[in-house]
Amino acid sequence: MTSDAVWVDIQETPLRLEAVAAFLRVEEAGGIDIFLGTTRRWTEADSNAPRRETIRLEYECYKPMALKEMRRIAEEAFRRWPLCRACLLHRTGAVPLREASVIVGAASPHRAEAFAACRYLIDALKSRAPIWKKERFADGSAEWVEGRFAAGDFSASDTQ
Amino acid sequence: MTSDAVWVDIQETPLRLEAVAAFLRVEEAGGIDIFLGTTRRWTEADSNAPRRETIRLEYECYKPMALKEMRRIAEEAFRRWPLCRACLLHRTGAVPLREASVIVGAASPHRAEAFAACRYLIDALKSRAPIWKKERFADGSAEWVEGRFAAGDFSASDTQ
Amino acid sequence: MHPQESRHVNVLFFSVLRERAGVDSAALPLDPGETLSAARLLERLAEAYPALRPLLPAVRVAVNQEYVSGAHTVRAGDEVALITPVSGG
Amino acid sequence: MHPQESRHVNVLFFSVLRERAGVDSAALPLDPGETLSAARLLERLAEAYPALRPLLPAVRVAVNQEYVSGAHTVRAGDEVALITPVSGG
Numbered sequence: 001m002t003s004d005a006v007w008v009d010i011q012e013t014p015l016r017l018e019a020v021a022a023f024l025r026v027e028e029a030g031g032i033d034i035f036l037g038t039t040r041r042w043t044e045a046d047s048n049a050p051r052r053e054t055i056r057l058e059y060e061c062y063k064p065m066a067l068k069e070m071r072r073i074a075e076e077a078f079r080r081w082p083l084c085r086a087c088l089l090h091r092t093g094a095v096p097l098r099e100a101s102v103i104v105g106a107a108s109p110h111r112a113e114a115f116a117a118c119r120y121l122i123d124a125l126k127s128r129a130p131i132w133k134k135e136r137f138a139d140g141s142a143e144w145v146e147g148r149f150a151a152g153d154f155s156a157s158d159t160q
Numbered sequence: 161m162t163s164d165a166v167w168v169d170i171q172e173t174p175l176r177l178e179a180v181a182a183f184l185r186v187e188e189a190g191g192i193d194i195f196l197g198t199t200r201r202w203t204e205a206d207s208n209a210p211r212r213e214t215i216r217l218e219y220e221c222y223k224p225m226a227l228k229e230m231r232r233i234a235e236e237a238f239r240r241w242p243l244c245r246a247c248l249l250h251r252t253g254a255v256p257l258r259e260a261s262v263i264v265g266a267a268s269p270h271r272a273e274a275f276a277a278c279r280y281l282i283d284a285l286k287s288r289a290p291i292w293k294k295e296r297f298a299d300g301s302a303e304w305v306e307g308r309f310a311a312g313d314f315s316a317s318d319t320q
Numbered sequence: 321m322h323p324q325e326s327r328h329v330n331v332l333f334f335s336v337l338r339e340r341a342g343v344d345s346a347a348l349p350l351d352p353g354e355t356l357s358a359a360r361l362l363e364r365l366a367e368a369y370p371a372l373r374p375l376l377p378a379v380r381v382a383v384n385q386e387y388v389s390g391a392h393t394v395r396a397g398d399e400v401a402l403i404t405p406v407s408g409g
Numbered sequence: 410m411h412p413q414e415s416r417h418v419n420v421l422f423f424s425v426l427r428e429r430a431g432v433d434s435a436a437l438p439l440d441p442g443e444t445l446s447a448a449r450l451l452e453r454l455a456e457a458y459p460a461l462r463p464l465l466p467a468v469r470v471a472v473n474q475e476y477v478s479g480a481h482t483v484r485a486g487d488e489v490a491l492i493t494p495v496s497g498g
Contacts, residue, residue: 145496
């Protein structure tokens with residue numbers, strides 16, 4: 001793996017899918033999987049409560065660590081699957097409806113590995129990269145979305 | 161599912177990823193997975209034989225049935241997962257190195273379903289859509305790529 | 321039977337079958353009122369195009385653009401396609 | 410100890426912790442040569458910022474931009490971040 005086989009970035013501006021595809025489309029690759037996380041308008045309620053309407057998401061991050069963690073995640077994927085390229089891009093600040101807050105992608109000679117690696121990239125990013133989102137609702141309220149650490153993570157209040 | 165939630169097409173011209181993303185990015189979606197199958201330069205040999213160098217792929221199809229089969233596959237995915245949008249695009253004729261012969265994508269409120277549906281779309285397309293590829297090698301030779309029907313498919317020489 | 325009505329099954333060949341048969345399609349004549357199973361149709365094609373015979377065990381048949389089993393009844397006017405294992409994507 | 414050397418741990422707060430603490434960061438003083446575990450550091454922060462206490466059981470600690478366990482030794486000059494369950498993407 002050469003270091004230019006990985007691209008990670010965090011930016012305030014819209015993420016550009018074409019740039020992602022141009023980075024991933026190399027002649028060693030036969031399968032490329034790209035995932036986009038976009039701002040969704042409606043959230044179904046758990047019970048009989050009405051669904052909630054989101055007007056935008058706002059992202060905050062601990063940027064230097066988030067970039068390092070994203071690079072570590074990409075390197076883990078390279079050790080686990082035969083990849084040609086991997087990328088993880090995240091947007092911060094306000095992300096309107098339909099726009100992407102995150103794009104991750106993996107290029108591999110074959111498709112099964114591209115899918116597995118891409119899924120790994122987004123799952124690991126969502127459980128480990130220090131990035132938080134606040135949801136702004138149409139009714140004027142706002143709340144930080146409660147994330148979840150992956151199974152096997154520990155909280156620092158455990159001393160073992 | 162409304163019929164404009166599915167987009168299938170077969171074309172001789174390069175596939176446009178931006179058009180795919182524009183189709184999939186709807187406000188009901190929170191996760192979008194897109195797969196691109198691209199022309200790969202190198203094929204590793206099975207044993208100690210040298211790897212083979214591909215210069216391009218050439219695709220031939222039974223177009224009216226391929227379009228119907230692609231639409232049936234999308235409809236199956238809609239019945240199986242809560243999808244907002246699904247698309248399957250295939251290119252025919254000569255596809256140079258690095259370019260996409262196929263793009264499939266699925267948009268869902270959540271990412272697990274987007275991944276599962278996208279994987280289903282490409283696997284089903286590759287085992288059922290009547291589309292064939294001929295591989296052109298750097299040494300001047302060419303061969304039809306031997307595909308495989310999915311387990312559970314039957315050949316018509318079985319009469320049961 | 322009405323005279324304008326088709327007395328043929330139109331059979332389409334693709335990829336390696338097309339190259340081996342040397343034609344894109346063939347009109348297989350049926351007797352008036354005759355039908356035959358998809359499996360039997362493959363047998364007739366093997367007789368007409370011996371070069372196809374080694375490939376036919378792996379072939380699936382589509383009738384009117386839908387996969388069918390070997391027991392499916394083929395009628396005059398049907399569009400039949402012989403589909404070797406596909407490799408799109 | 411050299412006088413220019415840091416005698417503080419720089420602690421960073423994000424999202425809900427930042428809002429509850431009312432500050433983006435805090436410089437936690439250490440005695441000369443003192444170290445403490447990440448778990449003990451959380452205890453001190455709970456004393457300084459009682460509003461954080463209910464959230465701390467779910468917090469992970471990063472030292473110098475890497476996750477650590479509660480037993481990890483924190484030293485003056487370290488950059489410590491309190492990371493509530495993340496929700497990026």
